[in-house]
Amino acid sequence: MSMNSVCNSTLEPQVGHLHRPVWLEKLQRRLVCWQRRRRMARLLDYDDHLLEDMGHRRSDLLEALALPMDVDARALLSQRKEERRRTG
Numbered sequence: 001m002s003m004n005s006v007c008n009s010t011l012e013p014q015v016g017h018l019h020r021p022v023w024l025e026k027l028q029r030r031l032v033c034w035q036r037r038r039r040m041a042r043l044l045d046y047d048d049h050l051l052e053d054m055g056h057r058r059s060d061l062l063e064a065l066a067l068p069m070d071v072d073a074r075a076l077l078s079q080r081k082e083e084r085r086r087t088g
Contacts, residue, residue, distance in 0.1 A: 033069055040073060041065055055081045 043051065043061055051058060060080040064073035 030069070033072075037065060037069070037073060040077070055084070 040061060043054075043056065044058065046054075048058055051061070056077060057080070060077055064076045067073050067076065
C-alpha cells in the first residue's frame with residue numbers, strides 16, 4: 001500500500017462527480033484526512049499495553065501523526081504493524 005494512497009490521491013473528476021467543483025473535492029478530501037488523524041490521535045489516550053494489544057506502538061502513532069496532512073498516516077501504521085507481524 002502506498003504511503004500516499006488516500007489523502008493525496010489526484011483529484012480527477014469521476015463520472016458521478018462531474019458537477020462538483022474541484023475545490024469542493026479537495027475540501028472534502030482534506031476533511032476526511034483531518035477526521036482520520038483526530039481518530040488516530042485519540043489512540044494516544046490508551047496505555048501502551050492496550051496499544052500493543054491492538055497492534056500499535058505509541059512511537060508509530062506519533063510518527064504517523066507527524067506526517068504531512070496530504071500523506072495517508074494509516075498506511076504507515078499498517079506498514080509498521082505488518083513489519084512486526086512478519087518479524088515477530
